Amino acid sequence: MLTNTPSDNLGTPTRDEQVKxxxxxxVAALILLAAIAAACIVMVPAGEAIVITRFGNPVRVVTxxxxxxxxxxxxxxxxxxxxxxxxxATGLQDVGTREGLRVLVQAYVAWQVPADPIEVRQxxxxxxNQPDEAARQLRSYANAALHITSSNFALSDLVNIDPKRVRxxxxxxxxxxxxxxxxxxxxxxxxxxxxxxxxxxxDETLAATVAxxxxxxxxxxxxxxxxxLREAAAIRADADRDAREVVASxxxxxxxxxxxxxxxxxxxxxxxxxxxxxxxxxxRSLDSIGQMIGRNSSVVLRTDxxxxxxxxSGPEGGGKAAP
Amino acid sequence: MSAVLEAPRPAAAVPVGPPPPPPPxxxxxxxxxxxxxxxxxxxxxxxxxxxxxxxxIAPDSQAVVxxxxxxxxxxxxxxxxxxxxxxxxxxxxxxPERQLSQDVAALPPPTERSQELIxxxxxEQAIPQDASSYLTGDGGVVLLHAVLIxxxxxxxxxxxxxxxxxxxxxxxxxxxxxxLTAGRxxxxxxxxxxxxxxxxxxxxxxxxxxxxxxxxxxxxxxLNTLATAGSSLGIEVARIDMTPFLPPEAKTAFDAVLLATQxxxxxxxxxxxxxxxxxxxxxxxxxxxxxxxQATAAERVSRANVDTARxxxxxxxxxxxxxxxxxxREYRAEVSQILNRxxxxxxxxPKTRIRxxxxxxxx
Numbered sequence: 001m002l003t004n005t006p007s008d009n010l011g012t013p014t015r016d017e018q019v020k021x022x023x024x025x026x027v028a029a030l031i032l033l034a035a036i037a038a039a040c041i042v043m044v045p046a047g048e049a050i051v052i053t054r055f056g057n058p059v060r061v062v063t064x065x066x067x068x069x070x071x072x073x074x075x076x077x078x079x080x081x082x083x084x085x086x087x088x089a090t091g092l093q094d095v096g097t098r099e100g101l102r103v104l105v106q107a108y109v110a111w112q113v114p115a116d117p118i119e120v121r122q123x124x125x126x127x128x129n130q131p132d133e134a135a136r137q138l139r140s141y142a143n144a145a146l147h148i149t150s151s152n153f154a155l156s157d158l159v160n161i162d163p164k165r166v167r168x169x170x171x172x173x174x175x176x177x178x179x180x181x182x183x184x185x186x187x188x189x190x191x192x193x194x195x196x197x198x199x200x201x202x203d204e205t206l207a208a209t210v211a212x213x214x215x216x217x218x219x220x221x222x223x224x225x226x227x228x229l230r231e232a233a234a235i236r237a238d239a240d241r242d243a244r245e246v247v248a249s250x251x252x253x254x255x256x257x258x259x260x261x262x263x264x265x266x267x268x269x270x271x272x273x274x275x276x277x278x279x280x281x282x283x284r285s286l287d288s289i290g291q292m293i294g295r296n297s298s299v300v301l302r303t304d305x306x307x308x309x310x311x312x313s314g315p316e317g318g319g320k321a322a323p
Numbered sequence: 324m325s326a327v328l329e330a331p332r333p334a335a336a337v338p339v340g341p342p343p344p345p346p347p348x349x350x351x352x353x354x355x356x357x358x359x360x361x362x363x364x365x366x367x368x369x370x371x372x373x374x375x376x377x378x379x380i381a382p383d384s385q386a387v388v389x390x391x392x393x394x395x396x397x398x399x400x401x402x403x404x405x406x407x408x409x410x411x412x413x414x415x416x417x418x419p420e421r422q423l424s425q426d427v428a429a430l431p432p433p434t435e436r437s438q439e440l441i442x443x444x445x446x447e448q449a450i451p452q453d454a455s456s457y458l459t460g461d462g463g464v465v466l467l468h469a470v471l472i473x474x475x476x477x478x479x480x481x482x483x484x485x486x487x488x489x490x491x492x493x494x495x496x497x498x499x500x501x502x503l504t505a506g507r508x509x510x511x512x513x514x515x516x517x518x519x520x521x522x523x524x525x526x527x528x529x530x531x532x533x534x535x536x537x538x539x540x541x542x543x544x545x546l547n548t549l550a551t552a553g554s555s556l557g558i559e560v561a562r563i564d565m566t567p568f569l570p571p572e573a574k575t576a577f578d579a580v581l582l583a584t585q586x587x588x589x590x591x592x593x594x595x596x597x598x599x600x601x602x603x604x605x606x607x608x609x610x611x612x613x614x615x616x617q618a619t620a621a622e623r624v625s626r627a628n629v630d631t632a633r634x635x636x637x638x639x640x641x642x643x644x645x646x647x648x649x650x651x652r653e654y655r656a657e658v659s660q661i662l663n664r665x666x667x668x669x670x671x672x673p674k675t676r677i678r679x680x681x682x683x684x685x686x
Contacts, residue, residue: 043409045392047483065393084484085554087491092433104433108494112554161460163506172498192552193545195498199458199505203436206464210440210572213463213509217576221583228587232594239598243605250609254616261620265627272631275638279650283634286657293665300669303677308670 039072049113049120051079051129058124061117079129081120085112085192088135090142092198095150102205103158105150106198107175109142111183114190122188134187138179142194145178158199168196376405376413383421385475387414387482397478414482419475422561425489427469427496429455441570442466450568457500461508466568471496471542473560480550480557488556496563499541507534512567513577539563 013021044050046065051058054076062068063083070076092106113123127134149171157167176194183189201209273280293299301308347355379402380386386398388405389412400418405411417423429452432438441456441464442448454468471492475481481488504512510527511534542560549555569577633653641649662668668681 043392046389046394046479048392065389065391067391085487085491085549085556087487087494089494092430106430108498110491110494110549110554159458159460159462159505161506161508163460166460166502166506168502168505190552192549192554195494195545196501197494197497198430198455199501200437200441200456200464201458203434203440206437206440209462209464210570213570213573214576217573217580221576221579224580224583224587228583228590231587232590235591235594235598236601239601243601246602246605246609247612250612254612257613257616257620258623261623264620264624268624268627268631272634272638275635276641276646279638279641279646279653280631280634282650283637283653283657284630286654286661287630290657290661290664293661295664295666297665298667298669299662299665300671303670303672 036072040069042068042070042078044068045080047082047084049081049083049115049117051081051120051124053077053079058121061120063115063117063120079124081113081124081129082131083113083115083120085110086131086135087111088138088142089197090139090146092200093143093146094202095147097150097158098152098154101155102202103150103155104198104200104202105146105196107142107146107172108195108197109138109179109191110193110195111138111189111191113188119184119188119190122186126187134189137187138183138189141182142175142179145175149175149178172196372407375407376403376411378403378413380415383418385416385418385478387416387478388412389414394479394482416478416481417475419478422472422474423558425471425473425492426453427455427471427493429453430497440464440572444571448571450571451566454566454568455497455500456570457504459504459509459512460506463509464570464573465504465509465512466570467500467504467512468566468568469496469500470564471560472562472564473558475557476559477550477555477557480555482557484554484556488558491556492558492560495545496542496560499538499545503534503538503541513569535563535565538565 042050042052042062044062044065044067048065049061049063050068052060052062052068052070054071055074056077058079059076061081070078087108087110090107090109092104094102095105096102113120123129123134127137152174153167153171156165158171160166172194176191179194180191183191200206303309304313378386380398380400382400384400386403387394388396388398388403390406390410392412395411403413405413429443432441432443438444442450442454443452444450444454445452450466451468454466456464456466459465473492484491511530539560539562542563546556546559568574637649637653662681666682669678670681671678
């Protein structure tokens with residue numbers, strides 16, 4: 001009955017009402033605490049530092065990531081500082097080498113604000129926590145350093161067919177030495193690395209370079225054409241020489257073969273002659289005459305010549321039969 | 324009227340205390356229902372918020388958990404359970420084995436004339452717009468288009484430097500390439516001199532591989548230098564895909580070299596063909612000569628044998644007694660054949676000058 005009956009005794013709340021009041025007070029306290037925490041807690045993300053300023057004066061620097069405390073505004077404020085690595089290019093600079101030749105060089109500087117309270121304060125004071133402004137001033141300083149550094153190096157130190165004579169790493173080290181100390185002292189910036197990211201020639205030199213490349217190639221093309229023609233002519237000449245040698249050798253060999261055959265034939269004839277010179281002379285003469293006589297030949301003989309002598313005079317010796 | 328008609332109720336049935344509150348009206352009921360819905364929605368949103376950082380990490384990813392801005396852990400693949408924002412913040416990154424790629428961007432040209440010579444070129448040229456020019460040690464210019472393949476080795480450093488990695492990586496590569504090309508000749512990047520033989524081809528390939536290896540080492544050395552100085556980018560370059568090009572104004576001359584080489588090779592090939600043909604003709608001529616000579620020789624010997632066969636046979640058969648008769652018989656046989664072969668035979672009597680004409684066979 002008590003729970004469902006509102007108190008009719010004014011000024012003495014019931015137990016239920018007391019719980020409700022306590023609950024409301026607790027929630028209000030929680031909200032108040034949350035508001036106070038929101039005003040007093042500052043989060044320090046990784047890669048950043050927080051500078052706590054009291055009425056504008058930096059009183060401490062928090063570099064450890066996590067939660068940190070500060071007095072609520074307007075007593076204290078927080079300024080985040082980016083501690084991450086940045087790279088800034090110098091822009092293409094027309095610099096002179098030791099021998100006075102012009103080269104276009106562009107360098108980059110890798111830098112960051114170190115997680116050191118003193119350096120962070122220095123960075124904040126020098127460039128008002130504006131990384132772009134820091135990069136602009138760094139670029140300007142690096143450009144000047146680029147001109148100074150390049151005057152100590154010859155063009156052959158920057159570009160050389162012999163890799164051992166290229167001293168670009170020394171150039172980068174010298175450039176870094178030129179920049180690093182001043183950047184740390186003036187801006188609280190730590191220069192981590194310096195590199196030459198671009199190197200080229202001015203327009204006229206570049207055009208001449210490309211023209212030289214073209215001319216060299218044209219010369220090379222002409223040489224290759226001439227070399228090919230020369231080699232082709234040599235191949236043809238060699239082949240012609242070989243062919244003539246082969247034919248000449250064949251002629252010689254053929255002549256020897258025929259000569260050997262003549263020699264063999266002569267031996268055959270000689271052998272036949274030796275067997276019976278009279279018979280040989282007679283038959284060879286008749287053979288020769290037989291080869292000379294043809295259908296168009298007319299033979300003129302005396303009637304008393306053999307065999308017509310028999311035809312005219314009759315058989316000798318009373319009609320002896322021939323053997 | 325009601326007081327007259329209704330009978331008085333007994334005292335025990337009359338309720339004690341204040342009268343019950345009247346039932347809520349329709350507006351109050353609607354407001355109550357609305358509040359309940361708001362409570363339910365609030366509870367639902369609370370549940371969603373509480374579970375907002377409970378998520379699944381894919382096999383090719385990893386997660387970095389930051390608690391109030393401080394990196395507390397790195398979660399590999401699997402189920403990630405983390406407090407909701409703003410207590411914990413989860414950054415999803417590519418996994419350590421994932422191969423990320425980045426095209427190295429070209430720097431803007433200083434002048435229009437420079438752009439005409441070495442780019443960056445527009446789409447009208449067959450050269451990628453990202454190709455950058457570099458001086459070579461032999462005083463030439465080569466255009467290189469590069470794609471860097473890298474992977475994450477330090478997720479904590481990567482998540483911190485993520486925004487600056489792309490430009491930093493471009494600059495590190497360009498610096499390494501400037502350093503490398505300044506000590507190399509153009510032939511280390513492009514075939515501008517014809518290789519003479521298989522050995523030279525292997526040398527060219529070895530030099531190309533050497534250039535890529537040195538470039539990769541140089542880029543990673545610069546990354547390591549930053550890491551040693553406490554500014555790690557959290558990545559390692561695994562591979563560099565590099566494509567060289569020539570400045571367009573010089574390319575025609577380089578193409579002419581190729582044409583000249585091909586023309587020269589064609590001349591040599593044709594000469595070799597002609598030479599082979601000439602040698603074959605000579606060999607054929609030699610064979611004809613030798614064959615003819617051998618035939619002539621054989622004919623000559625055969626003819627001698629033919630000419631002397633009968634003589635030898637008769638000489639072998641004859642005796643002193645039969646020699647004259649043999650000789651006479653052969654003589655007559657030969658004479659008859661000779662006279663028979665002649666077109667005509669004229670017999671002249673030396674005493675009477677009478678002539679006998681014996682005509683031969685008609686033609």
